[in-house]
Amino acid sequence: MNKILTYPNKILRKKAEKIETVDEILEKDVKNLVEGLKLAENGAGLAAPQIGISRSFFGLKDENKEVRVILNPMINKTWGEKVYPKMIDDKEKQEDFLEGCLSFPGFWGTVKRWLKIEVEWQELIDKKLVSKSETLEGFRAIVWQHESDHLEGILFVDHVKKDGGKFYKNIKGEMVKWSVNDVLKKGK
Numbered sequence: 499m500n501k502i503l504t505y506p507n508k509i510l511r512k513k514a515e516k517i518e519t520v521d522e523i524l525e526k527d528v529k530n531l532v533e534g535l536k537l538a539e540n541g542a543g544l545a546a547p548q549i550g551i552s553r554s555f556f557g558l559k560d561e562n563k564e565v566r567v568i569l570n571p572m573i574n575k576t577w578g579e580k581v582y583p584k585m586i587d588d589k590e591k592q593e594d595f596l597e598g599c600l601s602f603p604g605f606w607g608t609v610k611r612w613l614k615i616e617v618e619w620q621e622l623i624d625k626k627l628v629s630k631s632e633t634l635e636g637f638r639a640i641v642w643q644h645e646s647d648h649l650e651g652i653l654f655v656d657h658v659k660k661d662g663g664k665f666y667k668n669i670k671g672e673m674v675k676w677s678v679n680d681v682l683k684k685g686k
């Protein structure tokens with residue numbers, strides 16, 4: 499099994515290669531990603547570059563911990579403007595949705611995302627690439643954008659920096675305001 503790479507590992511900045519053919523290497527790579535994501539406690543998604551494979555695919559984990567592998571993803575249509583997503587807390591108050599990343603353990607930030615997107619991708623079924631499409635909303639749309647970014651070498655902290663989003667480090671369960679530039683600096 500491959501371990502999850504953290505920033506500033508250089509492979510996280512590389513554009514991933516499109517998958518054209520199904521072979522044993524691809525099947526092994528996909529299996530590695532599924533295992534990695536199943537073991538990742540807090541991850542809803544994991545992109546291939548995060549386990550050292552610079553190829554265009556990522557995994558998505560649902561509530562039942564089932565992993566679906568998405569190959570050659572594309573966003574074909576978006577609705578409205580990118581916004582800072584909100585969520586409702588247990589006191590029914592609106593609060594910021596914080597995005598995190600397995601390659602930035604302990605860091606969280608607000609990132610502008612589309613809340614509705616139409617996507618297209620391929621799945622590996624019986625050694626064949628099968629095309630699929632779907633319209634995604636809310637959390638599923640956000641995770642898709644985060645994982646697609648990884649395949650372009652774009653990281654959530656880049657958006658936090660560019661849009662001036664909020665950024666925190668979780669220190670023993672407490673969200674402490676943190677400088678995103680300090681974290682990004684390590685990659686320079």
Ligand code: ZN
Binds near residue numbers: 598
């Ligand atoms: Zn990530």
